[in-house]
Amino acid sequence: MQYFTRLSALALLTAIGLALPAISRAASPVSPHNTANTIRLEPDHPDSFRHFAPELPKMLARVPPLDPDTGLYVGEIEPGLYFVTDHIYQSAFLVTKDGIVVFDAPPSFAERLRPVIEATAPGVPITHLIMSHGHTDHVGGTIVFADLPDLTVIAADKVAQSLASRQHPNILQPTKTFDDSLDLSIGGVPIALKTTNFHAEDQDVxxxxxxxxxxxxxxxxxxxxxxxxxxxxTTDVGAYFAMFDTVLAYDFKHFLSGHVSVPGTREDVVIARDYAFDVRNRVQQGMAGFQDRFLQAFTLFDFKNGNLAYRQAIESVRDECAAGLIDTWKDELSAVDVWADSHCEYTVLYYVMH
Ligand SMILES: [Zn+2]
Known part of the structure; x- marks a missing residue:
């Protein structure tokens, strides 16, 4: 009963308002933002897809054109170093005087990647394949290089162990592994590999x-x-936040992050860091009152459904966080209204446990 004495009339009203988001949203003719908790195809629904912002023109202006014959964009970003995308995934390859090094082979375009490499550097052997991590969507096309008997396939130790246990039919097994770091020189070009953990369940490189x-x-x-x-x-939100310091400690101007069509820069990493830290700050602020949010909802539910009250508390922090992010970032980064709620909710769960 002590819980009731902690709740003012105002707090109760707030709790009622928080507890009825679906009703209040349905009563509103147009949501100012769809925070993407649900995406409905009905054009007149408050959660309709129509309420999502279009991709930003300044992002679209950076999208490189696909070759109509291959469905790929292949760009030489530095002499001998090529960036490849199908507008969904990205990989790269390096042509040296001694051979070609391939970095990842996503299954979405690996079959087209190999002829593109061979057309770019006719007669130069493909000697090395380096895996960024073990996820199928980035290395699940490595089977296209299976006929190269002298190919050195390089991966982190733990990735190699995972791949050995998985035995995925389209992923080559590594032939050279390393624990912490591996410094290579291939055709006179230095390549530094370093293991870390920001995404995969085993290791990232x-x-x-x-x-x-x-x-x-x-x-x-x-x-x-x-x-x-x-x-x-990511499998670890805390490690994801920590990743930015690790990345920005490198001296680089080209950044390849594996997804969508745009090749990245150092500035892109800085902006992404600022966005991620904004998510973290908003969630930390919301979590400061998490127990009060829970008790408000639990009280409204006559202390009969703790799970529902917990979910409501999570959603209230999430939705405040997402709405603030959308307002702040909608002119800076595309798709903030599509994914902000997931970033907030995932971070709420992290701070429930940490
Ligand atoms: Zn992955």
Whole structure:
């Protein structure tokens, strides 16, 4: 009963308002923002897809054109270093005097990637394949290189262990592994590999080419856009936030993050860091009153449904966070109204536990 004495009439009204978001939203003719909790196809629904903002023109202006024959864009970002995208995934390859190094082979375009490489550097053998991490959507096309008997397939130790246990039919097994770091020189080009953890359940690898000022850290950011759901579906939100210091400690101007069409820059990483830290700050502010939010809802529910009250408390922090993010970032990053709620909710869960 002590809970009732803690609730003022105003707080109760607030709790009622918080508890009835669906009703209040349905009564509103047009939502100022759809925070993307649900996306309805009905054009007149308050959560209709029509209430999402279009992609920002300044992001679209950066999208490189696809070759109509291959459905790929292949750009030489530094002499001998090529960036490849199908507008959904990204990879890269490096042509050296001794052979070609391929960085990841997404299944969405791996079959087209190999002829593109061979057409770009006729007669140069493909000697190395370096895996950023073990997720199928980035290395699930490596099977297209299975006929190269001398190919060195490089991955982090834990990734190799995961791949050995998975035995995915379209992913080559690594032939050379490393624990902490591996410094290579292929055809005279230095390549520095460093293991870290910001995304995958086992290990991630930073791939750095200092001479080209090129850094590849897959599933980190999406240049011009907010990150994909749950910060690129990271397995560890805290490690994701910490990743920005690790990335920005490198001296680079080209950044390859693995997704969508736009090649990244150092400035893209800085903007993505500021966005991620904004999410973190908003959630931390909301979590300061988390118990009060829970008790308000739990009281309204006559202390009969703790799960529902907990969900309501999570949603209230999430929705405040998402609405603030959309207002702040809608002219800076595309798709903030699509993914902000996931970033907020995932961060709420993190701070429930940390
Ligand atoms: Zn991944």
């Amino acid at each position: 930073m791939i750095y080419l200092p001479d080209q000022e090129f850094l590849m850290a897959i599933d980190t950011i999406t240049p011009g856009e907010v990150p994909f759901m749950n910060f690129g579906a």
